[in-house]
Amino acid sequence: MSILVYIDHSDGHIKKQSLEAAAYAAALAAQSNSKADAVILGTPPTDVAVLGNYGIQKAYTVSDAALDSFDSQVYCSVIAQVAEKVAADIIVFSNNANGKAVAPRLSAKLKAGLVAGAIALPDTSNGFVVKKSVFSGKAFANISISSAKKIISVNPNSFGIKTSGTENAVTENITVAVPAAKTKVDAVNKIKGEIPLSEAEIVVSGGRGLKGPENWGMVTELADLLGAATACSRPVADVNWRPHHEHVGQTGLAIAPNLYFAIGISGAIQHLAGVNRSKTIVVINKDPEAPFFKAADYGIVGDAFEVMPKIIEAVKKLKGK
Template sequence: MSVLVYIEHAEGSVKKTSLEAVSFAKALSEGEVIAVALGSIDENELANVGKAGADKILHVDDEKLNAGVIQAHAEAVAQAYKQVGANTLVLAKSSLGDAVAARLAVKLDAALVSNVVELPDTSNGYKVKRSIYTGKAFAETTVSKAHKILAVKKNAVDLKTDGAAAAVEKVNFDIAGDNFATQITSTDKATGEVLLPEADIVVSGGRGMKGPENWNLIEDLAKELGAGTGCSKPVSDIGWRPHHEHVGQTGVKVAPSLYVAVGISGAIQHLAGVNSSKCIVVINKDAEAPFFKAADYGIVGDAFEVLPKLTEAVKALK
């Protein structure tokens, strides 16, 4: 049977996390991988989802779906799921994805497993490995239902890019008006060239930066790397940086390919927000800083000397 993938898009582009979900579905499926996209988006952008592994894209080109009303999205995906005769739905774990997946579990009478980090083990039943306790541990979940919903954690799987362009098929579903009863009147978004939840690279600073007037060193490196900028909780608490840049257990949890921590000691609350990163680089003049124990690479040195040299080295490589 087919696997259906619910893909999200923003600013005219399909989100990287959704492309990862498509690649996950391709590795999982022995049949067709079909993706469903809701709302207004260019067909060429959708066709490129095929490079990640999709065989076909169902496009519900309805402007009413642009707002991301959860009930409407869940109904549209449920209809797509039944139309293609799928037995598994794959999507990216996200704020929208979590809410849509929960409703779909009821609509489809499906088992929902979130924070999935590996392909299911089907050698003896159907077991799924997932991340728990903010990434501190893993759980193995046994699924017995015929229909399954898998929400894949960001950066947990490799993104496939060698596929061919997919066929895009326009479809229309009869979505009852009461699914649009909720109205989103305004949306407040964090500002910045690269937003933390979407960033593949993050450069964060702590109190070791000594003051907000020195943050240009963090921003310069982030700009050269095409990275988002973050900070530790004490930095946002004292007003050096805005609260939406606070990375940690009580702030934004990130899972980039590369996390660079500058002048951050490595309190457990901060580590809980970054421990899903694929690679962690720590820069700190205190060789005993706890963060070094969690780092893949560490530089013991003064940030005010290291950062300019690192930024210049990145420029030279580019």
């Protein structure tokens, strides 16, 4: 058995979610007595060797500049060719933006059963069963893959970034046919100076309880102190107190940080659907009946306007600021 992990990169560096996918692939290889290699498309990032830290010794690169722009059809074709050349039977992706676009295509192309959004290593005691989150975080499903070839996309921040080796991954360039893309990337607009919500280990979030956008200082200040991303509930995004990309919940982004710190959010079921995979949930709300307290690990029943300045002071003291 041979495993291939697709490594996504931007701005010359491997994405954090892909390091997690690499660690997953290496752990799967260790579990199944096989080996895991990586595949990297486009101008290679500068930090390929770092994959060694995550248990991957070899990265196949297809360093064709045409692959510096993403197109799901082209990427699918190229990864399929590499998978065939290296005789991979299991292909691992991160379930991030590009993974979500390519993994299903590749599944159809190779007739390889896909588990999208895996949160644990496969259980191979009876077949090949992979656990994933379903019903928007309200349940888990154990999915059995019956095809010979298999694809797993790993949900960001669910497996953990485990290091298991030294920084010694080597690259080998592979030449495959790169078809012409039918879509063209016209512009890329990254949100600057902020930690992307999907990658953040800590998220500080505000809801309608904060009464207006002018009161968001406490959210952003705490986020800055903790190196956290900021988020908000749907009503807040709907009235444009905060930008739409900050909306977490059923119809917004689903996240799984180590700490989700919710201020003035009641915790409607639709909001919980986007955050209930967070490892620790803190809720600050003045309504003791707020449903969020039932899903929380820590809470304060109190007025955010009185409580938050003291919390910020205590965090400053903790951080030595």
